[in-house]
Amino acid sequence: MISTRFGGLIAERMRAEHRALAARWFERLLHLLPVDARDIFPTESLLDHIPALILEIGAYLQHPEEDAIASNTAIIQKAQELGGLRHAQQASLHQLLREYQVLSGILVAFVLEEMQQPGVTPSPAESAMVVSKLHQAVNVLSQSTVESFVSLYTRTIAEQNERLEQFTRMAAHEWRQPLSALHTGTTLLGQEGLDPARARRTIEVLQRNVTHLIDLTHKLEAVARIEPTHDNAVVQEVDVSTIVEEAARQLREMAEARGVEIRVSNGLPWLTVDVGRLELVFVNLLSNAIKYCDPAKPVRYVEVTGQEKDGDRRLIVVRDNGLGIPQEALASIFRRFTRGHPQRDEISGLGLGLSIVEDCVRTLGGTVHVESTEGVGSSFALTLPVTPPRPAA
């Protein structure tokens, strides 16, 4: 059997130097990838992983058993965790493999440096064994990281697919009704000798349905437009109540049809803000409050109120006394194509409104939080800056 004396020496040196080696690895990565350090490892817990892996690789060099590292469940778990963390950071598979490649390079260079130290005279077989074990260890760990990364990635794609399928079903459902109204209406208008009063009513129906289709299309466009790169925002200093009033005006017919009163408090703040985006936020929040009103309540309302949060931020709350949101749905309602009342087929929707709200609010430099109790109502709290955030460089 080949002596592991040199392996033992390297293991000891790696134990002593594991933090310095991790730092070297990190520097090398930053040099290779033109990215901000925080994009690679923004948290302390992530930074702990690489030194821990280096420690274990070192310990493995001492063990003659071939599969010692694969059976070291603690370190395999650490490598898997790394896959999960990198997935959460939306790293690419290519980047992940590159990181391990760099780690291999740094460790082999370290072994070579150690071989040059005075008094260290490993035989060629010993050196070859240490380097080969080192590669083996990095391979096993990178496989574990990649495995967990890929399985999470696959799960995300499957979830996205499922939501897209659901969206397609909902979109077809949403479009079918106005389209069939258009079909019936135009056929009717094509008939000879149609009574003028009936023709007028039919045209009104057609107009309502065309407006509905335009509305749906705007929603989809809004989702695509969220990318801040395609921006032509009009930023103005405005009284937020004028924006809420404008949104309410657009929804008046819908609110009247469902008997929902829109109350706008006169304590709303002034903000310097992208007016179009903020209007989109209120149109979506108010139309949801109307859509999900509670028909069992004699008085139905949605109210918009405001207050100062701290020096340069303002809180605006959109609160309704509607159906409320099922507790189990609360955590996911801001996700695209997600609906919280799937069983209520009579309330149409694409599951896009709140994702548009969240994207817009984020672009405005603010946050949105929801609180809701089923049967009581929902409250959406917007925190917005008084002046817009500086655009990213």
Ligand code: ADP
């Ligand atoms: P959609 O209304 O098209 O389903 P949204 O993204 O606007 O999509 O809303 C997501 C889900 O959140 C809705 O399906 C609904 O279940 C719930 N929701 C949103 N706003 C309210 C509200 N004001 N009251 C009750 N439920 C709401």
